[in-house]
Amino acid sequence: MNEKLDAQKLTESAKQFLWGTFGKDPSYFDTPGSIVVSAQGPYVTDIHGVRYIDSQGSAGSAILGFNHPHVLEAMVRQLSAVAQNPSGWPASVPQVQLAEKIASLSPGSLKYTIFACNGTDANETAIKIARKYYKLQGKSGKYKVIGRYRNYHGMSLATLAAGGVVQRRKDYEPLPPGFTHIATPYCYRCRYPADHPQCAGRYADELRQAIEFEDPSSIACYLGEQTVFGGGVLPPPPDYMRRIREICDEHDILLIADEVVTGFGRTGAWFESAKYGIVPDIITLAKAITSGHAPLSATHVKEEIARAFFGGGDRLFQHGFTFGGMPVACAAGLATLEFIEETGLLATVPEKSARFVRELERIQERSPLVGDVRSHGMLFGVELVRDKETKEVWPLPEREGIAKAIVAEGKRHGVLLAPYTLHGTLIVVLAPPLTIEDTELEAIASALEAALREAEKTAASGLPKKGAGVSPGDLPRQRR
Numbered sequence: 001m002n003e004k005l006d007a008q009k010l011t012e013s014a015k016q017f018l019w020g021t022f023g024k025d026p027s028y029f030d031t032p033g034s035i036v037v038s039a040q041g042p043y044v045t046d047i048h049g050v051r052y053i054d055s056q057g058s059a060g061s062a063i064l065g066f067n068h069p070h071v072l073e074a075m076v077r078q079l080s081a082v083a084q085n086p087s088g089w090p091a092s093v094p095q096v097q098l099a100e101k102i103a104s105l106s107p108g109s110l111k112y113t114i115f116a117c118n119g120t121d122a123n124e125t126a127i128k129i130a131r132k133y134y135k136l137q138g139k140s141g142k143y144k145v146i147g148r149y150r151n152y153h154g155m156s157l158a159t160l161a162a163g164g165v166v167q168r169r170k171d172y173e174p175l176p177p178g179f180t181h182i183a184t185p186y187c188y189r190c191r192y193p194a195d196h197p198q199c200a201g202r203y204a205d206e207l208r209q210a211i212e213f214e215d216p217s218s219i220a221c222y223l224g225e226q227t228v229f230g231g232g233v234l235p236p237p238p239d240y241m242r243r244i245r246e247i248c249d250e251h252d253i254l255l256i257a258d259e260v261v262t263g264f265g266r267t268g269a270w271f272e273s274a275k276y277g278i279v280p281d282i283i284t285l286a287k288a289i290t291s292g293h294a295p296l297s298a299t300h301v302k303e304e305i306a307r308a309f310f311g312g313g314d315r316l317f318q319h320g321f322t323f324g325g326m327p328v329a330c331a332a333g334l335a336t337l338e339f340i341e342e343t344g345l346l347a348t349v350p351e352k353s354a355r356f357v358r359e360l361e362r363i364q365e366r367s368p369l370v371g372d373v374r375s376h377g378m379l380f381g382v383e384l385v386r387d388k389e390t391k392e393v394w395p396l397p398e399r400e401g402i403a404k405a406i407v408a409e410g411k412r413h414g415v416l417l418a419p420y421t422l423h424g425t426l427i428v429v430l431a432p433p434l435t436i437e438d439t440e441l442e443a444i445a446s447a448l449e450a451a452l453r454e455a456e457k458t459a460a461s462g463l464p465k466k467g468a469g470v471s472p473g474d475l476p477r478q479r480r
Contacts, residue, residue: 007048011034015027039054039066040065041065041067041436050411052416054066054432055410055417055432055444056431057292057431060229061286061292063435065433068293068435071290071332071336071339078328078331085326089320097334098333102285105270105337109303109304111303115296116321121321123153123154123260124154127159133309143178144220145162146180146181146210146211147223151258152231157172184231187234197237197238200237200240203240204243207244221253224256224258225261225262226259227262231423232374233429245280248281254281255281255282256281256284257272257283260297261288263289265345265377266288267377268349268377272376279302282300283300285299286298290332291332291433294328349378352441360445370383378431378433378434380431382427383425383426384402399426403419405454406452407419415443
């Protein structure tokens, strides 16, 4: 079949039949890179034969890159044994082995794991555990969840209510009751600048104030990311998480750490929580657990909490998913964690991160648009502003136009860039694989700098004309 004709037919079929996720309408399929045919390492190749570096590594999940041979081999072996969950959900061998492996890596008394399919499932599971746990303690009035603004926990109604991304919440209101929010520490736009560097205490005190306002006897759990991912790569200030842990203990509130993005090595440690010397009551995990090779998530719980549900009758946790913890996915998870451990990959994160940060800081010095560069391990945020002195940003239509210009120019240079226009800011979020080579990081930096130069023109001249952008014919071809 003629390759060009095939690409055209696929594009037309996508426009007619496929409803893309996260706000994509049929016009999306007119852009390069919108339909992928293959991937390897940090690269994806589209139907036009153009290869790109995915600078966000499958939304932060591809910690070993795409199609990692060690993971694929484990999946193929498991496919020949049993791929699906049988009726009644008996455990599979890799499910048992992966649960044990996670417990061997986690701190404190964290021990038991419930598997599901994605981060939304994991956080939904954690909220349900917290609510029923207190009912089992005779405290049925403890049901409320305290979340944080700018945090993202998933796309179900409950996880949208727990999260703080207004653009993803507003169209689905009224959301379930029982959720309230506090601010997320944001050093570049700190609400307590006079208290720097002691602002951690001020932000943590907002949790105490919310608990007191809502009534401690009504609060079941605090749910938060530690380093915020989609909200702009916002690491917590020193001592913040320790104070959060203390406040939760003081008021008998479960601390749920959303490590869907940061778990399993993204920050240079198996769990980000361990870097702050705290042990959450529940950790939610997904994405990197299989390096994105299969849908899998985990809700990892302290032994004393899990045991409250054992014993039959009304104590049982009536919860689960048909495809939760699929044998082939658990095999992928076990292979991913084994590879990270056996190769000492986590030890490479600090130096690799520091080198890339230096590249980003050099770009910041040269570009009038880069207001701040942030990082934690292999997570990077580049915040763009209209004015470096005032930290002013553009109105939403201009932000969206600039973001489109960045994406288009990045593609021209062979890199998929991901600017976020949520929360009233414009931030390019980067999360490349831990296995990425320095030359590929340099290519990302070079493409980002070129994209920022194009963004300067867009910011100076106003929004791009309708239909302006990149066509597949403008891109360099590479043989598959």
